[in-house]
Amino acid sequence: xxxxxxxxxxxxxxxxxxxxxxxxxxxxxxxxxxxxxxxxxxxxxxxxxxxxxxxxxxxxxxxxxxxxxxxxxxxxxxxxxxxxxxxxxxxxxxxxxxxxxxxxxxxxxxxxxxxxxxxxxxxxxxxxxxxxxxxxxxxxxxxxxxxxxxxxxxxxxxxxxxxxxxxxxxxxxxxxxxxxxxxxxxxxxxxxxxxxxxxxxxxxxxxxxxxxxxxxxxxxxxxxxxxxxxxxxxxxxxxxxxxxxxxxxxxxxxxxxxxxxxxxxxxxxxxxxxxxxxxxxxxxxxxxxxxxxxxxxxxxxxxxxxxxxxxxxxxxxxxxxxxxxxxxxxxxxxxxxxxx
Amino acid sequence: xxxxxxxxxxxxxxxxxxxxxxxxxxxxxxxxxxxxxxxxxxxxxxxxxxxxxxxxxxxxxxxxxxxxxxxxxxxxxxxxxxxxxxxxxxxxxxxxxxxxxxxxxxxxxxxxxxxxxxxxxxxxxxxxxxxxxxxxxxxxxxxxxxxxxxxxxxxxxxxxxxxxxxxxxxxxxxxxxxxxxxxxxxxxxxxxxxxxxxxxxxxxxxxxxxxxxxxxxxxxxxxxxxxxxxxxxxxxxxxxxxxxxxxxxxxxxxxxxxxxxxxxxxxxxxxxxxxxxxxxxxxxxxxxxxxxxxxxxxxxxxxxxxxxxxxxxxxxxxxxxxxxxxxxxxxxxxxxxxxxxxxxxxx
Ligand SMILES: Nc1ncnc2c1ncn2[C@@H]1O[C@H](COP(=O)(O)OP(=O)(O)O)[C@@H](O)[C@H]1O
Ligand SMILES: Nc1ncnc2c1ncn2[C@@H]1O[C@H](COP(=O)(O)OP(=O)(O)O)[C@@H](O)[C@H]1O
Ligand code: SF4
Ligand SMILES: [Mg+2]
Ligand SMILES: [Mg+2]
Numbered sequence: 001x002x003x004x005x006x007x008x009x010x011x012x013x014x015x016x017x018x019x020x021x022x023x024x025x026x027x028x029x030x031x032x033x034x035x036x037x038x039x040x041x042x043x044x045x046x047x048x049x050x051x052x053x054x055x056x057x058x059x060x061x062x063x064x065x066x067x068x069x070x071x072x073x074x075x076x077x078x079x080x081x082x083x084x085x086x087x088x089x090x091x092x093x094x095x096x097x098x099x100x101x102x103x104x105x106x107x108x109x110x111x112x113x114x115x116x117x118x119x120x121x122x123x124x125x126x127x128x129x130x131x132x133x134x135x136x137x138x139x140x141x142x143x144x145x146x147x148x149x150x151x152x153x154x155x156x157x158x159x160x161x162x163x164x165x166x167x168x169x170x171x172x173x174x175x176x177x178x179x180x181x182x183x184x185x186x187x188x189x190x191x192x193x194x195x196x197x198x199x200x201x202x203x204x205x206x207x208x209x210x211x212x213x214x215x216x217x218x219x220x221x222x223x224x225x226x227x228x229x230x231x232x233x234x235x236x237x238x239x240x241x242x243x244x245x246x247x248x249x250x251x252x253x254x255x256x257x258x259x260x261x262x263x264x265x266x267x268x269x270x271x272x273x274x275x276x277x278x279x280x281x282x283x284x285x286x287x288x289x290x291x292x293x294x295x296x297x298x299x300x301x302x303x304x305x306x307x308x309x310x311x312x313x314x315x316x317x318x319x320x321x322x323x324x325x326x327x328x329x330x331x332x333x334x335x336x337x338x339x340x
Numbered sequence: 341x342x343x344x345x346x347x348x349x350x351x352x353x354x355x356x357x358x359x360x361x362x363x364x365x366x367x368x369x370x371x372x373x374x375x376x377x378x379x380x381x382x383x384x385x386x387x388x389x390x391x392x393x394x395x396x397x398x399x400x401x402x403x404x405x406x407x408x409x410x411x412x413x414x415x416x417x418x419x420x421x422x423x424x425x426x427x428x429x430x431x432x433x434x435x436x437x438x439x440x441x442x443x444x445x446x447x448x449x450x451x452x453x454x455x456x457x458x459x460x461x462x463x464x465x466x467x468x469x470x471x472x473x474x475x476x477x478x479x480x481x482x483x484x485x486x487x488x489x490x491x492x493x494x495x496x497x498x499x500x501x502x503x504x505x506x507x508x509x510x511x512x513x514x515x516x517x518x519x520x521x522x523x524x525x526x527x528x529x530x531x532x533x534x535x536x537x538x539x540x541x542x543x544x545x546x547x548x549x550x551x552x553x554x555x556x557x558x559x560x561x562x563x564x565x566x567x568x569x570x571x572x573x574x575x576x577x578x579x580x581x582x583x584x585x586x587x588x589x590x591x592x593x594x595x596x597x598x599x600x601x602x603x604x605x606x607x608x609x610x611x612x613x614x615x616x617x618x619x620x621x622x623x624x625x626x627x628x629x630x631x632x633x634x635x636x637x638x639x640x641x642x643x644x645x646x647x648x649x650x651x652x653x654x655x656x657x658x659x660x661x662x663x664x665x666x667x668x669x670x671x672x673x674x675x676x677x678x679x680x681x682x683x684x685x686x687x
Contacts, residue, residue: 059537170625171387200386200564205608205621212618227537234610234619271542273567275609277594281571283546285539288507304539 011085012047013189013221014071019044019080019094021063021070025293038293040066042245044080045319050188053215053222055232055253057268058242059289064225067242068191071223072108073101084108084189106136109182111175113194119166119177125152126162129180136185147184155180155210172203176210183214191223196231208235229272233257238325241265244290244300247319250327261328264301299331307332345416347374348526348558349398354411356393356402365629367393367406369582372658375526375575377418380552380559382569382590385579386605386626391562394579395528398560399439400425417442418525441471444519448531450511453518454503460487460514461499464521471522486517490547509540513547520551527552530562545572566609570594578602581637582629584658588665598667600642600675636670644675 021041026032041063048054056064070077073093082093086104093101112118119128129148133139139147149159155176166174175195182190192211196204212235214220226232232239232253239256241249241264249262260266270282287304296302298313305312311331319329356368368390375381383391396402398413413425415438428435447453455463464483468474474482480499487495490513503511512532519527529548533541549572552559561573569576570590577587578599586599597603604622624641627633633640639650649670658668669675 059539172625200626201566201605202386202608202622203625205610205619206623208610208619209621229538230610267539271538273541273545273565273571275566275570275594275606275611277570277591281542281545281567283542283549285542288509289537289540291507 011088011090013050013052013085014048015081015083016044016046016048016071017081017083019067019070019082020078021066021075022078036293039245039295040292041070041077043319044247046240046247046250048189048221048223050085050221051215051219052238053224053236055236055239056223056225056242057227057229057232057239059227059268061244061289061292062242063245063292064227064242065193066245068110068193068223068225072110072189072191074110102136106132106138106185107187108189108191109185109187110191110193111178111182111195113197119174121166124163124165125157125169125177128166128177129184132181132185138185148180151180151184154214155183156206170203171199172207175199175203175207179207179210179214183218186218187220189221189223191225193225194227195224197226197228204231211235229257229268241268244295245292246300246329247327248301248329250319250325252325255326261322261326261333262301262330263305263307263332267304299329345422346376348377348416349375349560350412350414350416351375351394351398352412352414354394354397354413355409356390356397357407357409359405359407362630366582366632367629368397371411371579371582371584373577373584373587375558375560377558378552378556379574380549380561380572381575381577382561382563382573383577383579384563384566384569386564388626388629389579390582391564391579392530395445395530395560395562398425398526398528399443399445400428400430400435415443415526437471440467440519441522442524443526443528444522444524445528445530446512446515446519446532448534450508450515450535451503453515454511456503459500459502460506464499464514464518467518468521482521483517486521487514490514490517490520490551491543492517507540509536509543512536512540512544516544516547516551520555523555524557526558526560528560528562531564532561533568534563534565541568548572566594566605578605581626581632583637583655583668584666585638585668586666587658588662592662592665598661598665598672598676599638599669600644601638604641604643636668644671644678646671646674 019041020043022037022039024034025036025038027035044067056067058064069075071082077094084091084093086107126148129151130144133144152159152162157176196207199207215222224232224236236253239253240247241262243264249265256265260269267285271285273281290300298315299317302308302312317329317331319327321327351371351373354368354371358365358367371394383394385391397408402408408426411426414422415425416422461480461483465479468479468482484496484499487498492498492510492513533544536544548559563569573590576590576593577584580601586602593602597606607620608622610619622641635651635653636656639645656668656670658666661667661672
């Protein structure tokens with residue numbers, strides 16, 4: 001990452017404090033009664049500095065998308081604060097009016113997993129990329145056209161393809177269109193939600209490299225959501241591991257990979273099938289991915305955890321600050337380190 | 341006694357095309373490989389390269405606008421004489437006995453194989469009753485036994501549950517149970533763990549490996565995930581644009597790949613042990629099957645491409661470069677020299 005950029009501002013670009021998003025659960029049948037809540041995103045805390053990439057990893061249903069969307073207020077959070085440093089003005093995104101939010105939109109963008117379903121099939125690539133600028137009335141005419149061409153070149157699309165429709169592009173190229181569309185707004189913060197997950201490996205590598213290059217060039221800050229840990233390793237400075245709506249571990253990327261402290265992080269890492277046949281994967285992880293709508297009383301990971309003791313079944317562990325930039329939510333996080 | 345063949349299945353010169361508005365799409369183009377007895381054979385490649393079409397062809401499940409144009413698929417059952425599956429009548433008894441009996445198949449998305457409106461018990465029993473001469477009560481008992489075998493807790497009670505009441509991982513176990521009840525000699529698994537979380541993927545891969553050993557069957561594993569291949573396969577075929585470009589045992593493919601495409605694929609994997617640097621990638625993208633490059637189909641993306649050698653005439657044949665190691669590249673030996681000494685692959 002670019003150290004110069006990071007040190008310019010001492011205030012983080014983003015401060016997420018106690019962010020929650022709960023969804024109501026209704027009974028089946030005709031008279032739908034609310035019978036509970038899914039704590040899809042529960043008491044999320046972290047800071048993000050300009051130019052940094054934070055990975056948000058975890059298995060399906062762990063609340064990654066919900067957290068990403070709640071931060072950008074694409075959905076209204078149930079509780080908590082999201083404080084954005086917008087040109088040295090601190091703004092709580094959860095409290096502002098829709099009008100103000102619309103004004104801030106260009107500043108924060110999202111890139112989605114499925115490049116195909118997120119692009120309108122009846123629009124040309126040029127119109128798709130230009131659309132956000134048109135909606136926000138930020139450019140028109142030849143200025144707009146020039147800007148589209150400039151961005152297309154930047155993300156590795158051929159400007160002469162600008163009149164084509166999305167179906168004429170491959171998966172990787174469509175993801176480039178999605179990136180161009182986000183980038184044209186000159187954003188500072190981009191949430192990439194499984195942005196490379198659907199791509200074939202040879203193309204995935206190209207798009208990961210593109211995202212890194214763009215970050216260097218424009219000082220972008222990313223929240224990079226993925227279920228694939230090996231992808232995260234390549235692009236993130238820090239990683240937050242989520243399980244059942246909560247962050248269970250947050251640390252610098254190399255620490256997560258070299259010395260994971262939370263038993264779930266350990267399990268997740270050991271289950272990745274290595275392309276080296278001499279490095280066998282752990283095939284002995286028991287249990288099922290937690291259902292955030294039906295959680296046990298204590299630690300959500302307890303039913304699957306090999307280090308589980310009685311306390312774990314009774315009490316929800318808090319995210320503890322262990323050391324510099326190192327957080328773990330595990331009753332036994334002091335001990336697991338010594339375990340085999 | 342019939343002499344036991346080394347291979348359970350030999351696929352020879354298989355050609356499958358789809359006839360669309362854009363013309364003939366050669367989805368599988370002259371594919372040759374064998375599935376050894378009692379082994380896990382993986383076919384790996386990026387999306388659209390023809391893996392599923394190859395698998396579907398074995399069970400004759402190709403539907404219009406697709407057509408099997410040519411080739412042989414010789415099945416050597418343990419208990420019967422060999423036969424060419426492609427020569428069987430569309431509605432013949434033999435084909436019927438093979439499909440879901442001697443050869444069964446599971447898919448990426450378990451719900452495609454399960455009916456949402458029937459209990460899993462009824463669905464498994466139905467699969468048993470089609471192929472086996474047992475009573476309903478016996479079938480139900482077999483179904484419960486098989487569910488227990490695939491690791492479903494409380495198997496007996498689970499028989500009365502519906503698929504929507506189960507998680508994705510549990511559903512995939514049910515599908516595997518359904519595929520296993522008739523003791524197939526070959527299980528075709530098309531991206532069986534792609535839709536699953538990584539910890540659940542680990543469980544399902546272990547289950548498949550264990551079943552394969554216990555029952556001494558063969559598995560044809562179709563996947564795009566090279567990690568999965570490395571961890572469970574014995575033999576590997578790498579596909580690109582409807583052709584096999586390299587084939588060998590898993591260790592050779594992962595540690596000593598010889599085709600530039602395989603080398604590139606392995607290099608572009610983000611690895612856990614790697615520093616945060618620029619990822620090596622294969623340039624360009626997979627061309628459309630309606631527009632297959634001349635000569636070697638990989639040449640526009642190949643770092644070892646040589647004009648006039650690689651871009652003209654027919655595609656390179658799959659030739660032996662070693663014992664049990666075939667490569668389809670015009671420049672195999674030159675490339676070997678070019679990169680001799682250099683690190684061929686970072687593994
Ligand atoms: N609109 C919604 N209504 C009800 N529940 C939801 C909604 N969106 C997500 N959820 C639930 O919240 C949990 C977290 O979902 P999500 O954020 O999509 O997870 P991830 O992106 O990590 O897979 C899941 O259990 C999901 O079913
Ligand atoms: N029903 C169909 N109609 C037209 N083309 C098809 C059809 N099914 C497959 N194809 C073509 O066959 C190629 C190979 O498909 P498939 O075997 O499914 O690839 P994969 O390797 O991803 O499993 C695809 O690229 C597609 O062009
Ligand atoms: S034949 Fe030529 S283009 Fe094809 S893989 Fe070999 S070196 Fe590369
Ligand atoms: Mg998601
Ligand atoms: Mg397929």
